[in-house]
Amino acid sequence: EVQLVQSGAEVKKPGESLKISCKGSGYTFNKYWIGWVRQVPGKGLEWMGTIYPGDSDTRYSPSFQGHVTFSVDKSISTAYLQWSSLKASDTAVYYCARSAILGTISQLDYWGQGALVTVSS
Amino acid sequence: EIVLTQTPGTLSLSPGERATLFCRARQSVSSSYLAWYQQKPGQAPRLLIYGASNRATGIPDRFSGSGSGTDFTLTISTLEPEDFAVYYCQQYGSTPPWTFGQGTTVEVK
Numbered sequence: 001e002v003q004l005v006q007s008g009a010e011v012k013k014p015g016e017s018l019k020i021s022c023k024g025s026g027y028t029f030n031k032y033w034i035g036w037v038r039q040v041p042g043k044g045l046e047w048m049g050t051i052y053p054g055d056s057d058t059r060y061s062p063s064f065q066g067h068v069t070f071s072v073d074k075s076i077s078t079a080y081l082q083w084s085s086l087k088a089s090d091t092a093v094y095y096c097a098r099s100a101i102l103g104t105i106s107q108l109d110y111w112g113q114g115a116l117v118t119v120s121s
Numbered sequence: 122e123i124v125l126t127q128t129p130g131t132l133s134l135s136p137g138e139r140a141t142l143f144c145r146a147r148q149s150v151s152s153s154y155l156a157w158y159q160q161k162p163g164q165a166p167r168l169l170i171y172g173a174s175n176r177a178t179g180i181p182d183r184f185s186g187s188g189s190g191t192d193f194t195l196t197i198s199t200l201e202p203e204d205f206a207v208y209y210c211q212q213y214g215s216t217p218p219w220t221f222g223q224g225t226t227v228e229v230k
Contacts, residue, residue, distance in 0.1 A: 044209065047219050047220055049217070063218070100168070107156040111167070
């Protein structure tokens with residue numbers, strides 16, 4: 001069974017750093033792109049970008065480029081989303097999701113449960 | 122960036138009725154790389170339709186998608202109680218970013 005399990009909720013202060021995780025199982029993790037999606041409370045879905053675990057090829061949305069970093073650790077089938085300096089406007093639920101087609105950026109067929117990040121002084 | 126506009130913003134219907142949701146792109150979506158997702162409160166989105174008209178695994182046949190180019194439609198033929206939710210379209214065409222529409226809420230009338 002394909003699963004993506006994300007790390008838990010976080011509460012941080014503005015300016016702090018953070019790294020959240022997304023662990024894949026039940027499939028060949030290295031061969032499917034992993035996307036990241038933001039959802040501000042009460043708002044819609046925003047595509048942040050995607051990473052290919054096989055070679056760490058990464059595509060960022062211009063809206064998030066330079067503010068977040070994607071990475072992977074293939075040895076433990078885990079993708080990461082990190083910030084070096086959080087802002088209050090980063091408060092949101094962050095989802096990871098798998099692209100459905102092997103080796104190709106495509107529709108997102110399996111989703112993590114989401115991780116709520118709250119940034120408040 | 123391809124902007125997707127979903128209409129209506131909210132659809133108020135009763136169980137048993139037909140729902141028709143629209144997604145319009147400012148530029149043509151290549152190869153009909155258009156997906157629809159359903160999201161219920163407190164849950165992650167769920168893939169319903171991909172490639173504009175293909176149902177994802179396990180999706181009931183009351184859900185159907187159509188369209189090409191810039192205009193796409195999601196139809197729910199007969200609303201079941203569990204179908205009241207928010208629906209998003211997403212394009213995943215040739216170049217990033219692979220944007221979402223702003224969503225349509227299907228609510229109980």
